[in-house]
Amino acid sequence: xxxxxxxxxxxxxxxxxxxxxxxxxxxxxxxxxxxxxxxxxxxxxxxxxxxxxxxxxxxxxxxxxxxxxxxxxxxxxxxxxxxxxxxxxxxxxxxxxxxxxxxxxxxxxxxxxxxxxxxxxxxxxxxxxxxxxxxxxxxxxxxxxxxxxxxxxxxxxxxxxxxxxxxxxxxxxxxxxxxxxxxxxxxxxxxxxxxxxxxxxxxxxxxxxxxxxxxxxxxxxxxxxxxxxxxxxxxxxxxxxxxxxxxxxxxxxxxxxxxxxxxxx
Numbered sequence: 001x002x003x004x005x006x007x008x009x010x011x012x013x014x015x016x017x018x019x020x021x022x023x024x025x026x027x028x029x030x031x032x033x034x035x036x037x038x039x040x041x042x043x044x045x046x047x048x049x050x051x052x053x054x055x056x057x058x059x060x061x062x063x064x065x066x067x068x069x070x071x072x073x074x075x076x077x078x079x080x081x082x083x084x085x086x087x088x089x090x091x092x093x094x095x096x097x098x099x100x101x102x103x104x105x106x107x108x109x110x111x112x113x114x115x116x117x118x119x120x121x122x123x124x125x126x127x128x129x130x131x132x133x134x135x136x137x138x139x140x141x142x143x144x145x146x147x148x149x150x151x152x153x154x155x156x157x158x159x160x161x162x163x164x165x166x167x168x169x170x171x172x173x174x175x176x177x178x179x180x181x182x183x184x185x186x187x188x189x190x191x192x193x194x195x196x197x198x199x200x201x202x203x204x205x206x207x208x209x210x211x212x213x214x215x216x217x218x219x220x221x222x223x224x225x226x227x228x229x230x231x232x233x234x235x236x237x238x239x240x241x242x243x244x245x246x247x248x249x250x251x252x253x254x255x256x257x258x259x260x261x262x263x264x265x
Contacts, residue, residue, distance in 0.1 A: 008037040040064045042112045048101035061108045066119040069111045091252030099158030106156040192217040211243045
């Protein structure tokens with residue numbers, strides 16, 4: 001860490017760099033390709049969309065480096081935008097793109113706040129405070145203590161159901177489907193997936209699942225539903241509500257016809 005930006009050009013000098021890494025390697029073992037000095041920023045853009053212009057990744061949010069989440073967050077942005085852009089290009093209402101920032105920004109802000117918090121722990125410059133930190137962490141490791149698991153919020157409001165579970169990450173374990181076993185997304189692929197409790201899934205026939213399939217929603221085969229199960233109409237109603245919500249967002253807009261003009265798909 002440097003005390004001033006005035007130190008940047010001095011500390012980029014090759015001799016200075018080699019002196020810093022002398023304990024690990026010397027000039028005969030490596031070449032200096034690039035030496036970067038920078039000041040990290042924690043910033044979030046006010047608007048991620050302006051008409052046909054959409055910001056993602058570092059253009060929408062600059063993150064501190066302490067949590068290693070900059071590129072991860074950019075990938076999440078791209079995943080959130082990809083199917084929405086595809087739907088709009090196919091004729092869906094472009095208001096769907098407004099759900100991008102409302103869903104992603106709360107998650108991004110939480111990660112930035114956590115990164116700043118972790119940065120304060122990593123970059124203590126007070127020797128006494130740093131020694132106390134080290135002693136605490138070493139004692140925790142020796143006691144087989146596990147670090148606190150980081151928990152981030154789910155998606156903000158947007159294209160999702162109003163239930164409390166909506167928008168949160170799903171467990172990513174090993175599953176079996178179609179005779180294949182592996183991690184969830186490796187086995188079932190990408191896109192919309194309809195997962196139904198085996199006890200309720202037994203009551204869903206083709207007429208209930210058909211509209212979901214028409215929206216490109218895949219459904220794994222039921223996994224050993226219990227015998228003699230009686231159908232539950234609540235599952236059918238919930239499915240209809242979910243499919244209707246999805247369809248209203250991603251299906252092509254049907255504009256009213258005018259004289260001499262057909263309805264656009």
